[in-house]
Amino acid sequence: MSALGRTIMIWISAVGIAILLARGISGLPGFGNYPGPYGDMINHLAPYERQVTNAVSAVNFDYRALDTLGEEFMLFAAVSGLVLLLRGKRGEAISAPPLAERDRPPKPRSAAVHWMSFGFAGALILFGFYMVLHGHLTPGGGFQGGAILGTATLLVYLATDYSVYRKSLPKTADEFIESAGAAIYVLVGLAALLQGGAFLQNVLSLGQRGQFFSGGAIPVINFAVGLEVAGGFALLFAEFLEETREEKPGEKKG
């Protein structure tokens, strides 16, 4: 197709999309108006039915826990696929640093980066655990906390160097943590079956709303999701960093 033809095509498509978008937006409820009954019902019922103060967690890890299970395994499949694709293409030795320019020694880290990363790594890991463990009480939860923990592993890399990072956070540990999280989620669901309930039904004691031990299975599932996401993200970063390494001649293929 000629350049003129393409230009005509894109304008016809753009006008068509604009018309459809305008029609769609004009049919939306007004800004700030919530018409559906579902959210309001959850807001009123969840604190009493499930003894949690974060209604979003009650939806994600109790009322619609099966959907979240699907989402967890989507992440699991994505990370597994990436690992399968990337592995075996380059060596597994941890001596050569990543992100290096060819034929040039790696730039030394500045003292500021080194110490700031050290300081923030500890605080961030603590905050990540807090977020994972308080999902049923305050905003956040397993996914957000797990993502924070996974990202904090990169600060370990920035605070030390590549070989220390790879030795202190081996990929087998990431894999184990990720799989354990996914497994615990399913086991919590199966445990409910043993108790005579439905799959993923919240059969644990619900406790008192606002207390740390409350919400029954919700904090347990949150913890499982936190493990899975933290392990998955840490593994993703390790694999991506490894991809930028300069392979040494004769290095063992992974």
Add this chain to the structure above:
Amino acid sequence: MFALQLTLFALVALGGTVTVLTRNLRRQALLFSLYGMLLTILFVVLQSPDVALSELTVGAAALPLMLLVAINSADHSEKK
């Protein structure tokens, strides 16, 4: 409050446009992180802290990081 929301909507629109129009890939990844930060603030102002936290960790931190590493990796294999 409405003025704040309006300002943030405008900033998010501006941030998205600037990110798309930037041609330098590394700069684009960093701008994308800034755009994620703007979205996070917008979500907080619209009173959805759960979504804001997800956007902050994934959109503003994890994804730009992965993009930067991927860009570096692509540069590297091109030079060979």
